[in-house]
Amino acid sequence: MDAALFYLFAAISVICSLGVVGQRNPMHSVMLLIGSFISLAGLYVGLDSPFVAVTQIIVYTGAIMVLFLFVVMLLNAPREDLAPGGQVPIPRNLKVVGGLLSLSMAGMLVWALSRLAPTPFVEDPQAAARVESVREIGLVLFRDHAFAFEVTSILILVAMVGAIVLAKKTV
């Protein structure tokens, strides 16, 4: 993949994700997360996976994020730390501890990955074509993973019923 495009999409996704975490307004957080997901779809295209890229845009940004937006607007979501009821905002020392924990995790992951020797992608047009082909994905999905696929449908059904029951007025 073109290096410039990789760095562009990587920068957009990291900056948008940082914005999601740094924002106080949930509406802006959801919008920034949509930007992050679209740039991830661009990275998937660079990985010769157009099917995942399209699914990412349709399912994630088209369905899941719209669901989030609906809930944010439905609840007229209050801005954080301004919530009524006299809740104290998260104490500063806890914030420092949480930030240190996540920073140390990032450091650990980066350190572990930096010990890995550079592993370039093999430039094999046949392998690229196989990964790219939606036909191959369908064959493997419905032949080797048919059971997992069917279980997924039950999971969706249960989640649908559960969501309706939970959101009902009288539980």
Added chain:
Amino acid sequence: MITLNHYLLLSALLFSIGTAGIFLRRNLITLLLSVEIMLNAVNLTFVAVGRFNGSVEGQIITFFVMTVAAAEAAVGLAIIIALFRHRETLTPDAFTSLKW
């Protein structure tokens, strides 16, 4: 030259940002969004390693992760709506008792 390491590093960064969101934020919706960031970071790893191995298995796992993410978002948001109806707030600290 973009190697597999670049993709793994990017996904490690995104995952750490997601955990930072879980640690630092006090808003149930933002917490769910942070979980979505982490799921996407893992998806990127799956697709990159699948491309590296020349197999479609990584994309198939991504497909299942997306399904689980959709189910999780639906149930999680329903729970948030139910909680908001009781307390008119989204701060997790307001929901410390199991019974009210």
